[in-house]
Amino acid sequence: MRFGVSAPGKVILHGEHAVVYGKGAVAVSIDLRTEIRVEPCADVVLLLTNLKHEFRWPLQKFDQLSDMSLVDSEIAQPTEQVLKKLHEAFDITPQSKCYGSIITFLFLYISISRKAKQESVGAKIVVSSALPIGGGLGSSAAYSVALAAAILRLYGAVKSTHGVPSEEDLSLINKWSFQSETILHGKPSGIDNSVCTFGGALLFRLGKIQELTSRIPLYNILLVNTKVPRDTKQLVASVRSRAERQRKIFCAVLDAVDEVSSQCWLNLRDSNLTNEQQYQAAAELIAINHHLMNAIGAGHPQLDKMVSLASAAGFSSKLTGAGGGGCGFVLIEIIESADESKSTNERVASLKTQLEENGMQCWQVAMGCPGIMYSA
Amino acid sequence: MRFGVSAPGKVILHGEHAVVYGKGAVAVSIDLRTEIRVEPCADVVLLLTNLKHEFRWPLQKFDQLSDMSLVDSEIAQPTEQVLKKLHEAFDITPQSKCYGSIITFLFLYISISRKAKQESVGAKIVVSSALPIGGGLGSSAAYSVALAAAILRLYGAVKSTHGVPSEEDLSLINKWSFQSETILHGKPSGIDNSVCTFGGALLFRLGKIQELTSRIPLYNILLVNTKVPRDTKQLVASVRSRAERQRKIFCAVLDAVDEVSSQCWLNLRDSNLTNEQQYQAAAELIAINHHLMNAIGAGHPQLDKMVSLASAAGFSSKLTGAGGGGCGFVLIEIIESADESKSTNERVASLKTQLEENGMQCWQVAMGCPGIMYSA
Known part of the structure; x- marks a missing residue:
């Protein structure tokens, strides 16, 4: 077989x-x-x-x-x-x-x-x-x-x-x-x-x-590995320690993160939104949540570097996973015409170069792709 | 007269x-x-x-x-x-x-x-x-x-x-x-x-x-003018527009900001805290709140530059006022010994140089000083 x-x-x-x-x-x-x-x-x-x-x-x-x-x-x-x-x-x-x-x-x-x-x-x-x-x-x-x-x-x-x-x-x-x-x-x-x-x-x-x-816009993202080694256990512990010192602030920030997840989910399921509306909504939530992750202490200067380079290129970006280094991603808009595609591709290529010059590794990948697949 | x-x-x-x-x-x-x-x-x-x-x-x-x-x-x-x-x-x-x-x-x-x-x-x-x-x-x-x-x-x-x-x-x-x-x-x-x-x-x-x-620790701060012109009215309007689009997230973030103000006030009034404890608490709240201001859209790349340079020098920093440019400040610890003073002064001087190299203007000033004063 x-x-x-x-x-x-x-x-x-x-x-x-x-x-x-x-x-x-x-x-x-x-x-x-x-x-x-x-x-x-x-x-x-x-x-x-x-x-x-x-x-x-x-x-x-x-x-x-x-x-x-x-x-x-x-x-x-x-x-x-x-x-x-x-x-x-x-x-x-x-x-x-x-x-x-x-x-x-x-x-x-x-x-x-x-x-x-x-x-x-x-x-x-x-x-x-x-x-x-x-x-x-x-x-x-x-x-x-x-x-x-x-x-x-x-x-x-x-x-x-x-x-x-x-x-x-x-x-x-x-x-x-x-x-x-x-x-x-x-x-x-x-x-x-x-x-x-x-x-x-x-x-x-x-x-x-x-x-x-189904009905997930297939965004592309630029996955970014900051190459900063991270220690998930240590990071979760340090976030918990800030949570204990600043309990009320932390709870309010986590409520905000929870609302970000809810709103993201609503947008993904909303078949009345155009691709452009979906993208704009997704981009704003990503931008907000990166700052919230910083507020709870999960950030890292290299992740902020990624976000600021992406932002200067007109893209929204955040850390993903435990933070404190590790990976982040940059949301790339859905491309609807050949002209847009050229312009977006150029901006992405230039951003990729800048990220790499800052010691990071990038992969452009599709999001929301199929799960398990059998082949011959 | x-x-x-x-x-x-x-x-x-x-x-x-x-x-x-x-x-x-x-x-x-x-x-x-x-x-x-x-x-x-x-x-x-x-x-x-x-x-x-x-x-x-x-x-x-x-x-x-x-x-x-x-x-x-x-x-x-x-x-x-x-x-x-x-x-x-x-x-x-x-x-x-x-x-x-x-x-x-x-x-x-x-x-x-x-x-x-x-x-x-x-x-x-x-x-x-x-x-x-x-x-x-x-x-x-x-x-x-x-x-x-x-x-x-x-x-x-x-x-x-x-x-x-x-x-x-x-x-x-x-x-x-x-x-x-x-x-x-x-x-x-x-x-x-x-x-x-x-x-x-x-x-x-x-x-x-x-x-x-009374009982306010007289911190020093480094006031930083990013020299980025700001338009308070326009910024307040743009924050309001994000607030309307992302109402629930925004409310939760503002609750977090409110808790930051409450906690800051409690710390300032708490006569049981040592100067070091006061400073650490103040520094953490400042770091958190800068990110929350970014989350509501009041940030600016030059303000983030200020925060990242300050952070690399071991100081906590945030925007102040409307944001979107304008001013920020860096909290400088309370100095209790001559040795510490030398080391802190050197770190502040070096940070000041870096901020100025990035086009910003700095003044080291005392916080919590007396209000109106008559003189001869």
């Missing part, structure tokens, strides 16, 4: 940090994809091309684990007991090289075959990704989603074989990828795997996810 | 724009003063040294106006009728050179003499000011306050003759200067003339003013 599958990355449009305090967040897919090729093989092989690592296990290793306890539900859960068995059988520990990639792979490979009531089959799984790792762009979720989709198809657990899977199959892929994310992140919100599975945009608030896969 | 009088300028620490929507604002006096020398003279002479203009009127002009109607209260009011009489008697119109300075002078000079039931006396009034005009630093209020104090003393309407006037005299000076501000600004809030009269700091909310003249 040979086939391909891919999953997009994501950006948080609005609501980073605020989501920790029960406020809304809006995430959208981006067309930087993680691709998996599945090819026949006698062994089970995981080739991580970006990391230049190949892992190979004989098939009988997998069959030895036929007694692996799985909870009696549609989806297996990576309990401590399950992970312990995998550690023992495959001689790995959390300190092993590429541990996260391997343990999620093994968990999905074995659990899905058991759930499908099939014997393990050999396969070569080749993973490559256009997403930078650890940049807050959903690299781990895209990996989990693409992997779940690949293994589910390998074991005939989904019916879809080409293009966008059916709603039912998407839902199953999403559930498995959430388990994989649980291994990697403890208690994930489910935002990342959902947006990488379904594509489009989603609104997340207090554990509830609303998805929107 | 010869004497001097001076009044300080002011900065808005927090609450610009928000105050228009009923939120709190905190203003403090700054030690850039408008000084008036009063000297004997046969005529009535107003010498505006900064503007290099002298106006001279024969004394009988003033006595001709003995029938000028004044409402029957402690303070005269510059009604349309009163202003019309002044225009006719002195042959001026709102288009005349230095109109604002002249009309307020004439109104106060004549009204105060009538209230004091005295004939007009000749005097040379020499005005000079360290305050830039139109920079949002209270140049007009300092002029009104110093002028009212000078004329009240000239006509024996106040008892104080040296140093800080009595509470009663301060209150009278404040009332007259408010009338003068009414001529210049239509419906002034009363913040500016109050802080220039009383000095120290004040909290203004919904027409109510709380004053604080």
